Amino acid sequence: MSRFQVVSGKGGTGKTTVAAALALALATEGKRTLLVEVEGRQGIAQLFEAEALPYGERKVAVAPGGGEVYALAIDAELALLDYLQMFYRLGSAGRALKKLGAIDFATTIAPGVRDVLLTGKACEAVRRKDKKGRYAYDYVVMDAPPTGRITRFLNVNDEVAGLAKIGPIHNQAQAVMRVLKSPETAVHLVTLLEEMPVQETVDGIGELRDANLPVGRILVNMVRPAVLEGPVPTDVRRTDLAKALSGVGLGGARKGGLAEQLVDPLLAQAAEYEERVALERGQRALLGEVGLPVQELELLTEGIDLAGLYRLATDLRKQGVA
Known part of the structure; x- marks a missing residue:
């Protein structure tokens, strides 16, 4: 099982719900999972019936067997401040740049840099170890952008190629790509059994494969029972x-x-x-x-709440996804 699980899907397919259920499933039996959000919608907080996530890792659920699910909403501006402090030791100067609007300007005018920051923060969590050399998280699950943008979002090396050919940004992009194109990563696509989502899923898989990004599974969500x-x-x-x-x-x-x-x-x-x-x-x-594994998740007619997430997580484990 890859340690970095990226979940994408066409809008409306329930990719955030599936990502949250996957994080719960992976945390079973004492594991620690970090669930990462990169689109700023606070969808994870709503699913776990928690307050809006800060730019910091917060425990949001306990899985069966004592495992824990932490969540993080990555903010590109704050991630850039971390980056400036890490590589340039700017500290208060970086915060001054934020007040002047320079941080927002940088992340808006150079979307490739924005993607490096977002994916880089997640990959840092994948690689992070404690003082004893153990991974801080057994798994990191990313609620990623939709299928139509996922390949470009993950292929950050190409995104920054025209912006920085050397230096810290280039090195950061290279480090991120080493994680994203390794067996540590698997990109799953969520779909419905409808024409448009399925076609977008098939096209997305082709794009991911062309970019040499590791595709994992197809997760068919909201499947109605046979009458x-x-x-x-x-x-x-x-x-x-x-x-x-x-x-x-x-x-x-x-x-x-x-x-x-x-x-x-x-x-x-x-x-x-x-x-x-x-x-x-x-x-x-x-x-x-x-030619990929396909798993199906039932339609929860009563809607998605915390109990529903645990139910979907159990279903994922029974199907061998986690």
């Missing part, structure tokens, strides 16, 4: 259906009765269900052609 074991019968007669409805107490089978009134809506629902199942079957086939 029928097989296909919807096509030879059902209206009169037989009305009698069956009547037999379970839904009105008499007489013409114009409640049972007969329910026949058309029920047949329409059956047709919609069969259409959805056929669509999902086709999307599963497309995902299967990619």
